[in-house]
Amino acid sequence: GHELLQSERDKSSVPVAKLSEFLFTKEAIERKRRVLKVLESEKVFNKNQNYFAGRVDRFETALARAKRLRQLKVQHGWDQEDSIVANDLISEPGPYGLHESMFLITLRDQGTPEQHKLFLKKAENYQIIGCYAQTELGHGSNVRGLETTATWSPEDRTFIIHSPHLTASKWWIGSLGRTANYAVVMAQLIIGGKPFGPHPFVVQVRDLKTHEPLENVHVGDIGPKFGYNTMDNGFLLFNHVKIPHVNMLARFSSVDPATNKYVRPMSASLxxxxxxxxxxxxxxxxxxxxxxxxxxxxxxxxxxxxxxxxxxxxxxxxxxxxxxxxxxxxxxxxxxxxxxxxxxxxxxxxxxxxxxxxxxxxxxxxxxxxxxxxxxxxxxxxxxxxxxxxxxxxxxxxxxxxxxxxxxxxxxxxxxxxxxxxxxxxxxxxxxxxxxxxxxxxxxxxxxxxxxxxxxxxxxxxxxxxxxxxxxxxxxxxxxxxxxxxxxxxxxxxxxxxxxxxxxxxxxxxxxxxxxxxxxxxxxxxxxxxxxxxxxxxxxxxxxxxxxxxxxxxxxxxxxxxxxxxxxxxxxxxxxxxxxxxxxxxxxxxxxxxxxxxxxxxxxxxxxxxxxxxxxxxxxSWDFPDWQLDSSLGRYDGKVYEDLFHRASELNPLNSITVDPYPESSVLFKKDESRDFKSKL
Amino acid sequence: GHELLQSERDKSSVPVAKLSEFLFTKEAIERKRRVLKVLESEKVFNKNQNYFAGRVDRFETALARAKRLRQLKVQHGWDQEDSIVANDLISEPGPYGLHESMFLITLRDQGTPEQHKLFLKKAENYQIIGCYAQTELGHGSNVRGLETTATWSPEDRTFIIHSPHLTASKWWIGSLGRTANYAVVMAQLIIGGKPFGPHPFVVQVRDLKTHEPLENVHVGDIGPKFGYNTMDNGFLLFNHVKIPHVNMLARFSSVDPATNKYVRPMSASLxxxxxxxxxxxxxxxxxxxxxxxxxxxxxxxxxxxxxxxxxxxxxxxxxxxxxxxxxxxxxxxxxxxxxxxxxxxxxxxxxxxxxxxxxxxxxxxxxxxxxxxxxxxxxxxxxxxxxxxxxxxxxxxxxxxxxxxxxxxxxxxxxxxxxxxxxxxxxxxxxxxxxxxxxxxxxxxxxxxxxxxxxxxxxxxxxxxxxxxxxxxxxxxxxxxxxxxxxxxxxxxxxxxxxxxxxxxxxxxxxxxxxxxxxxxxxxxxxxxxxxxxxxxxxxxxxxxxxxxxxxxxxxxxxxxxxxxxxxxxxxxxxxxxxxxxxxxxxxxxxxxxxxxxxxxxxxxxxxxxxxxxxxxxxxSWDFPDWQLDSSLGRYDGKVYEDLFHRASELNPLNSITVDPYPESSVLFKKDESRDFKSKL
Ligand SMILES: Cc1cc2nc3c(=O)[nH]c(=O)nc-3n(C[C@H](O)[C@H](O)[C@H](O)COP(=O)(O)OP(=O)(O)OC[C@H]3O[C@@H](n4cnc5c(N)ncnc54)[C@H](O)[C@@H]3O)c2cc1C
Ligand SMILES: Cc1cc2nc3c(=O)[nH]c(=O)nc-3n(C[C@H](O)[C@H](O)[C@H](O)COP(=O)(O)OP(=O)(O)OC[C@H]3O[C@@H](n4cnc5c(N)ncnc54)[C@H](O)[C@@H]3O)c2cc1C
Structure with missing residues (x-):
């Protein structure tokens, strides 16, 4: 394999490094090298069991990686760009995914300064971990059809968040299944019996200490998917949960607690x-x-x-x-x-x-x-x-x-x-x-x-x-x-x-x-x-x-x-x-x-x-490090067959079990050393 | 959902049962009902963890199912058609897959009466379990390029099966990874230094008692795949393994041990x-x-x-x-x-x-x-x-x-x-x-x-x-x-x-x-x-x-x-x-x-x-039982949302772990009841 790729490279004189720089800038390429070096040296990011592990194990590893990544960011003072690069290199969705994207973005874009102080700060420091809960079991594309309600209660100046039907259950919500303790919930705002369409509310869903679901909140992971199994997409049902007035994200629209009137949004464009x-x-x-x-x-x-x-x-x-x-x-x-x-x-x-x-x-x-x-x-x-x-x-x-x-x-x-x-x-x-x-x-x-x-x-x-x-x-x-x-x-x-x-x-x-x-x-x-x-x-x-x-x-x-x-x-x-x-x-x-x-x-x-x-x-010139591709077939050095063989015979836990192959015997595994195998890795 | 599907059915008068019979025959439909009834009543075929389990567990279940299926065939006297229907209903590739298809077929079609007695009989009784080993790491489509050799040794009237390079390793061979103890191996026949192209040889690869690989045989599972993970596709390398003359499947071509001459094939058509x-x-x-x-x-x-x-x-x-x-x-x-x-x-x-x-x-x-x-x-x-x-x-x-x-x-x-x-x-x-x-x-x-x-x-x-x-x-x-x-x-x-x-x-x-x-x-x-x-x-x-x-x-x-x-x-x-x-x-x-x-x-x-x-x-009219489809979305009764919810919240092992969500904490799972969960199911 090696010589074949070399001879391919000899056949052309496209200046790879120069073309890469043109495509991505020199700075970006250096950034990638720098971040890669850190990740490669951390055991938790080792990918060699990614393709083997089951859902629970993969999720556990993904959580460990997410945590470590956050620590590394703090430790190395990584900026936003560095983090994006790190995620690209790791190449798997992780349990903080929606916290770090839609939760923070929505708080930032749709929150008032007061709400920034109350929620955004804590979220940025991972004192609260959030997600973005819009889609429901019954409605996705048609956001106006959402069934979760947020009813304004003038007496105590609260909103009552409620899921009137099973189909109102929030569904597919990334980072919610096991990880988040907060959610931005899109719910139909109702004031005095009148609906005003879907609006964003900040709702706590799990205890910050025990991490158990709060009362009247039913929350969990929605199960295995075609992919994305390192992410805990979740469901969420509310049974008349009260939240304070300040939890409605109010930069573009709000309820005036004095008049009980809806205050119209500022600018659609934003x-x-x-x-x-x-x-x-x-x-x-x-x-x-x-x-x-x-x-x-x-x-x-x-x-x-x-x-x-x-x-x-x-x-x-x-x-x-x-x-x-x-x-x-x-x-x-x-x-x-x-x-x-x-x-x-x-x-x-x-x-x-x-x-x-x-x-x-x-x-x-x-x-x-x-x-x-x-x-x-x-x-x-x-x-x-x-x-x-x-x-x-x-x-x-x-x-x-x-x-x-x-x-x-x-x-x-x-x-x-x-x-x-x-x-x-x-x-x-x-x-x-x-x-x-x-x-x-x-x-x-x-x-x-x-x-x-x-x-x-x-x-x-x-x-x-x-x-x-x-x-x-x-x-x-x-x-x-x-x-x-x-x-x-x-x-x-x-x-x-x-x-x-x-x-x-x-x-x-x-x-x-x-x-x-x-x-x-x-x-x-x-x-x-x-x-x-x-x-x-x-x-x-x-x-x-x-x-x-x-x-x-x-x-x-x-x-x-x-x-x-x-x-x-x-x-x-x-x-x-x-x-x-x-x-x-x-x-x-x-x-x-x-x-x-x-x-x-x-x-x-x-x-x-x-x-x-x-x-x-x-x-x-697309400049993917082997570590990122994690592919036997796509190795830069062309050692395809060696790598396939190595992974199959050295890294494969299934090979540490020995079966009894005969149909009359009720013994399935005569020998099962897969646990030892795992701990040896 | 239920009423909606009902009203859909009311809108048309296509006679479903009649159309099904026309497509498949009445007999086939009755057969399906009959086999389904047996399978549904056996716990081992319960599908409710299929989508959740990891590779090793799925393989273990698949093996249990394969064994049980074989037992049921004997017990109920199922014929070939019944078995096909059972496999369709179960809808997952299983560890006996290649034994029951290509191994038996090849022995039957390409073996002589003597070889039938020697191998086919045993295979039909599951005293030996086989597979069909053609593809290699380096060659699939191009069968003529196969590198495994079968060298005729006139002195002791044996063939020496050998893998001269890493790329000669058999690869992708279904049922071989963990299950089979025999293989039909396609290898380049060599007589007196002259190559005669690929031919089929019956080779034992694992001990019939201990199920350990035989000496000079390197065999194992090739690892996880995009799908087909209930099947143990395998690899196989030989280091100068001797097999007797009778192990070359000889219906169409053979080596005459008296003259050491190649005897030409009978009819290409067959x-x-x-x-x-x-x-x-x-x-x-x-x-x-x-x-x-x-x-x-x-x-x-x-x-x-x-x-x-x-x-x-x-x-x-x-x-x-x-x-x-x-x-x-x-x-x-x-x-x-x-x-x-x-x-x-x-x-x-x-x-x-x-x-x-x-x-x-x-x-x-x-x-x-x-x-x-x-x-x-x-x-x-x-x-x-x-x-x-x-x-x-x-x-x-x-x-x-x-x-x-x-x-x-x-x-x-x-x-x-x-x-x-x-x-x-x-x-x-x-x-x-x-x-x-x-x-x-x-x-x-x-x-x-x-x-x-x-x-x-x-x-x-x-x-x-x-x-x-x-x-x-x-x-x-x-x-x-x-x-x-x-x-x-x-x-x-x-x-x-x-x-x-x-x-x-x-x-x-x-x-x-x-x-x-x-x-x-x-x-x-x-x-x-x-x-x-x-x-x-x-x-x-x-x-x-x-x-x-x-x-x-x-x-x-x-x-x-x-x-x-x-x-x-x-x-x-x-x-x-x-x-x-x-x-x-x-x-x-x-x-x-x-x-x-x-x-x-x-x-x-x-x-x-x-x-x-x-x-x-x-x-x-395609007449798929719900049991076969194993789909929330495709249920006959339309209870889509109820079923999605049930599976997510009741059958999902990930919901029996509680995480510690904070990045500073090195605790990942505060509570892990997934093992209890499994044993409860
Ligand atoms: C892995 C994953 C992660 C997700 N993460 C989140 C998350 O973190 N937070 C969140 O809120 N949501 C999340 N979602 C939900 C996602 O946003 C929705 O699934 C998506 O918007 C599609 O909506 P739907 O499922 O309701 O599709 P539907 O609208 O039900 O579509 C069904 C079919 O109907 C067709 N269709 C629907 N309406 C029309 C129309 N008017 N005209 C023509 N055709 C139409 C569609 O093309 C499609 O074929 C996630 C989804 C996935 C798969
Ligand atoms: C799940 C699974 C189970 C299998 N089970 C078995 C088994 O039990 N026993 C067994 O022996 N094998 C088995 N195989 C192997 C399978 O038969 C081969 O993978 C298949 O024949 C393709 O061959 P290849 O992988 O060598 O593809 P290649 O020939 O390497 O193809 C690579 C690419 O080159 C192209 N290509 C190749 N030659 C030409 C040409 N002449 N002209 C134009 N394009 C060309 C192809 O289209 C393809 O895009 C299994 C494979 C899989 C995926």
Whole structure:
């Protein structure tokens, strides 16, 4: 294995370290090295039983790691970035996960200064450990349908938190099952019998000393999952639990205890900001999530040899690395291209987010407040917030689908060994999967994008001036409605990008026709909306990738050869996507049938060949330490078989039992040394 | 939940019991009830800790179950069919799995009468427990590359079994890790220094009394996997282990101990028969494999309510069942259609197989024997064996991909709760996944199909008369090469089927052009071959489904309404598939662009609406007992939330530990009653 990977690396001169620095910055890479060194030296982070242990043991280890990590943070003075890096390296969800993310964020963003003092301080010091309890057994996506109530009791100035039905039970709440003693609970606010919709309340759920559930609180872990088993997702039921007035997070809305009146929220924008940030962050992560699988599969397929090439000359008589088979290349290399595409798109989203936050905070006080409406109701043509919101929805959906489904493609590309946990892909994939469902189910988010594009279409149809990229491409499309398109998709990059824009515009106006002119029911258009959202988001990815390669920061940082390789990746990603969606490209007239055939049979096949020699160095540039990947197949040194063998025969507790194999005998294990085995490790 | 499912069932009058009988026969359904009753009453088969237990515990339980199952078979005199049903109901791979399948089959098919007496008898009585050891660490697909050697030693008339390198270690061998004491080992036969390719040898690996590995045998379990963790897949290394002459399975080839000469195999057809049967069986199973997921998701989505329909009249004010959303329908209902399509196709394959076995056995003695060549080298146009072989390869690949990927679609359609193990989909999916890799990797099998179609094209091009369906459709295509096609795909079923045939023929002649005329390298055509294989196999499925509905056994057995519903499922499956592959249909001229647009935007959407009311009854007709599904979401009575809650709060061992949540404290579990909990269950 070792020499094979070396010779792969010799075949290309892509400067790995330089490319890594360009992708992540030198500082980030040094940070990673520094944090890794600390983690590697701590026994509790040793991963060698991760793939073997059962749920209770894994949870126990995860808790030990979470605690130690917190201690290390304090000890080494690690900042937020350092912690993120540490979590990435450890690569498993842990029992403090939701405390450190949504609990702290919600307290910070939605609490008043008084509440910060009361709750946030303690939470930051881990004197209280919290979670974010929104979803219920009966309702997830539809937050307005939540059944938990928070009834204002004017007499004693308290809220009564109550779960009226079984389906009102909070469910899926990360860190709640065993760990948290506090929760931010989303509940329907009721004042004087009148409902005011879901609001956040801070509720203590376990005793701070004994850690037993408080009276009238029923709380526990919801059980095993497809992945995420190091996390204690929990359930939570309340039987008329009283909390003081100050426990309703009151930065945006509150109840005036003097008048018993509801005080309306200040600014919708700020509330939606968090969701947009979270989704943008999912986009940014998706590239590296996928890159783990691509790194593992690419390295392994460069080493794995199977069959001789039927047409190979006699001189190359040995078995062929499976990465040489075009059927393996066509599965892996477009995904390799996608990792870069998603990375640049994620960076673009984060920039976009930062810019729009600046604008909003400028206008925060001026903004008209209408919490009920949601951003899709705002005026699209002129509103960069709506633009950002839609982009974050569409791209979250597209990017997490590409990453999740791509990981499974990578796993399967490894053949039988891909199925072993030691491949490192399966467990990672299983933990990542919920990203397609949470923070907006990927199918449902497409409705938000469609809504935004419909608004944009209306504005353009009315003749309003384009105010952002979306209205711009719609306007251009309309302007050419008597001429049609003529894009040189294979010859010119700009035209390739423009063809994606054209398709989006075409589908947008089709949707507009169905909805606004033919008055079709919303529900009958959901499938069209999903396609529309996907088309728009693919356009955004292609455009972001293209612009990243054009930008001066790229041309300054990278040598000609590297840029050429990245450019090929851009073309592979765009043309391969176009080919997969080809019917929409024909139907919209963005391309001819002939162009698609050429793209598929010539250009894409040629690009695969050209990128092939650089594949290993390109995945190297993602710079995953072996410790992070925890994969036999993806080892940097290529010692795949040695490592598989070592883990199976040395680390595997099942091998310390001896069975009685005969059906008549009721003895199952004649000898069971698995406990000794464990303690020896 | 209960009333909701009831009202779903009230909306349709599809006669569930009758449809089940039609699909499976009355006898099979009664058999299932009978076996189920026995299993349900045995404590060892109680599934309530399946989703919770760790690897060692799960394996222990699986072993207990395997033993008990064997005892029950003897006790109740269960036949082969009964055992299959029992295994289906239990739904987990078990430690006797490979003993009962490949070990027995290989001994039976490839052993001489003497060897039957020596090994098969004992194996049938579980005096020896075996496995089938072909794959090695370094080689799977490429069987000819196996490195384990069996060297003939003329002096003492033995074979010396040896693993010359680490990569020669047998790997992935089911039932070997802990359970088996025998193995059929595929090893390179070497006589007088000359290699004769891989052959099967019977090798003892563990002591029959102590169950310890024999001397010079290194054997163990390969560790945890993405699924299949109740099975002990194993590794196996030999250090010059001697076995007697009689241990080489000698029905088809052998070494003559007198002359030290290799005796050539008798008939290739018989050897290939088993592989074809196994693949055909995978096709047959794929329908019900997928149907489990579809049953669970359909029932759950009929109960799950989320949001109000924006356009619904005021009278239907409550929340909508998510199955009413077209975006949910378009994911689930084509899969529902696919379950039936695959079921009928599987039945067709098994009939096809039985017929061709009859023919072969008629000709067996006459057949010219050439083991080296493999069926793809035989004359395609006139050979139903080659036809069967290709169909089994292509359909195995297509059907297992549809089933595996469909299960994940079903899981995701259930939103957050789909991620819980209690959904029952995830664990089932994880166990099924290797089917896409074993018995011929799905990507690689496509090369076999392409090879066959190329041969067929050559025969047709030469003007030979069509001798089977494949050469028939190729001939018809050529005959119309000056006229093109004009299929009324939406108006006429025959034309819809013909459009699929047309596309296959078009792609076949494209491949022929590239390979035979343009002399493109084989490797450069793999992607085209994969598409070709998929196209051909989709054609076969559509055709089988169509023919099943036409056949008199269907029209006799089912009433008009049920046939109408099945007919809609046929159209949904065919048109939805056509739409997904639309670019190939345009390019081949099988349809116009307009037809595809109409199919997608009108016909498919209309079919979804029409099938929707029957969805629950249709999945009911698959007749899965709750005990088999082991799913909260898929319960027949719809008590989803009650069951989720019960499992989480009553059966979950993690809830019997109490943690110390604070990072400074080194105590992890303050209280751990998980052991008591287990013993109480
Ligand atoms: C591992 C994990 C961790 C989680 N952690 C937390 C946590 O810490 N805190 C918390 O509050 N929640 C958490 N959740 C819950 C998560 O946010 C929800 O599961 C998610 O929002 C999806 O909602 P749902 O499950 O209700 O799906 P549903 O809305 O019930 O979706 C079911 C199906 O219906 C479809 N559907 C629903 N509505 C529509 C519509 N209007 N149009 C078309 N289709 C529709 C969906 O596409 C889906 O196919 C977690 C979930 C998981 C899996
Ligand atoms: C759960 C499980 C149980 C198993 N049980 C048994 C058992 O009991 N006994 C036993 O003997 N084996 C068993 N196997 C092994 C199984 O049969 C092999 O894993 C399977 O045949 C695939 O072979 P491979 O792993 O060598 O894949 P590889 O051939 O290494 O495939 C790797 C990749 O290369 C590609 N590839 C390889 N060759 C080509 C080519 N010529 N053209 C194009 N692409 C190519 C493949 O598509 C794949 O993407 C089991 C496997 C699993 C996962």
């Amino acid at each position: 509330v939606y900001g968090t969701l947009t940030w979270v989704r943008s962050h999912i986009v940014l992560q998706s590239g590296s999530v996928l890159a783990r699988g691509v790194t593992i599969a690419t390295r392994y397929c460069a080493i794995r040899r199977q069959f001789q090439d039927r047409d190979a000359p006699q001189s190359e008589k040995g078995e062929t690395a499976v990465l040489n088979y075009t059927m393996v290349q066509v599965r892996l290399l477009p995904l390799l291209a996608a990792t870069f595409a998603l990375h640049f798109t994620g960076q673009g989203m984060m920039r976009f987010y930062a810019e729009s936050q600046k604008k909003i905070h400028g206008n925060a006080n001026a903004a008209s407040a209408d919490r009920g409406a949601g951003p899709e109701e705002t005026h699209a043509g002129s509103d960069s917030l709506a633009d950002l919101h839609a982009a974050s929805c569409g791209l979250k959906s597209l990017a997490s689908s590409i990453a999740a489904e791509g990981l499974e493609v990578c796993r399967r590309a490894c053949g039988g060994h891909g199925y072993s946990s030691f491949s490192g892909i399966g467990p990672w994939y299983a933990d990542y999967l919920p990203t397609t469902t949470w923070e907006g189910d990927n199918y449902m988010l497409s409705q938000q994008v469609a809504r935004y594009l419909l608004k944009s279409a209306r504005s353009v149809k009315k003749g309003e001036k384009p105010t952002n990229d979306t209205t711009q491409i719609l306007t251009e499309f309309l302007a050419r409605s008597d001429m049609g398109a003529a894009f040189d998709i294979i010859g010119k990059d700009e035209d390739l990008v423009a063809a994606f824009a054209w398709r989006t515009a075409y589908l947008t106006f089709e949707a507009y026709k169905h909805r606004d002119e033919e008055k079709k029911a919303w529900n009958d258009l959901l499938v069209d909306f999903y396609r529309l959202s996907k088309a728009h988001s693919q356009y955004l990815v292609v455009k972001n990738f293209y612009e990243a390669l054009q930008s001066s920061s790229t041309t300054d940082a990278l040598d000609e050869e590297t840029r050429t390789v990245l450019h090929k990746l851009f073309r592979l990603f765009a043309l391969n996507t176009l080919e997969q969606e080809s019917s929409e490209f024909y139907q919209s007239g963005a391309t001819t049938v002939r162009q698609i055939i050429l793209a598929r049979t010539n250009t894409v096949m040629k690009l695969l060949k050209e990128i092939r020699p650089h594949a290993v160095r390109l995945v190297d | 050897v290939y028969g088993t592989l074809t049967w196994v693949r055909s069986h995978i096709v047959l199973q794929s329908g019900s494999v997928l149907a489990r997921g579809v049953t669970i998701a359909t029932r759950y989505c009929a109960i799950r309510r989320q949001f109000q329909d924006r356009d619904a009249p005021q009278s239907e004010k409550g929340e909508t069942a998510v199955l009413n959303y077209t975006m949910v329908q378009v994911r689930l209902l084509p899969l529902l259609a696919a379950t039936f399509a695959l079921h009928f196709t599987g039945q067709g394959m098994m009939r096809f197989y039985a017929e061709s076995q009859k023919k072969i056995h008629g000709n067996a003695n006459a057949a010219s024997a050439d083991r080296g060549a493999g069926p793809e080298e035989t004359h395609a146009g006139s050979d139903s064996l080659a036809d069967l072989h290709a169909a089994s390869c292509g359909l195995k690949s297509l059907a297992s991909s549809i089933a595996a990927e469909g299960l994940e679609v079903c899981r995701r359609a259930c939103g957050g709760h789909g991620y819980s193990s209690f959904s029952g989909i995830g664990p089932w999916y994880a166990d099924y996944l290797p089917t896409t890799t074993w018995e011929g990797d799905n990507y690689m099998l496509s090369q076999q199909v392409a090879r066959y179609l190329l041969k067929s094209a050559r025969s047709v091009k030469k003007g030979e008369k069509p001798t089977n369906d494949t050469t028939q459709i190729l001939t018809e295509f050529l005959a119309r090469s000056d006229m093109g096609a004009a299929f009324d795909i939406i108006g006429k079923d025959e034309d819809l089927v013909a459009a699929f045939a047309w596309r296959t023929a078009y792609l076949t002649f494209e491949a022929y052009k590239h390979r035979d005329e343009e002399k493109k390298a084989w490797n450069d055509l793999l992607v085209d071959f994969y598409r070709l294989s998929k196209a051909h196999s989709q054609y076969l499925v559509v055709k089988n489904f169509y023919e099943a509905l036409q056949s008199s056994s269907t029209t006799d057995a089912l009433d008009e309404e049920t046939r109408t519903v099945l007919h809609k499922l046929f159209r949904l499956f065919a048109l939805n598939t056509l739409e997904q592959e639309s670019s190939e249909f345009y390019q081949s001229g099988a349809t116009t662009v307009r037809q595809i647009i109409l199919a997608r935007t009108n016909t498919v959407m209309k079919l979804l609406k029409e099938i929707r009311p029957h969805a629950v009854r249709l999945v009911d």
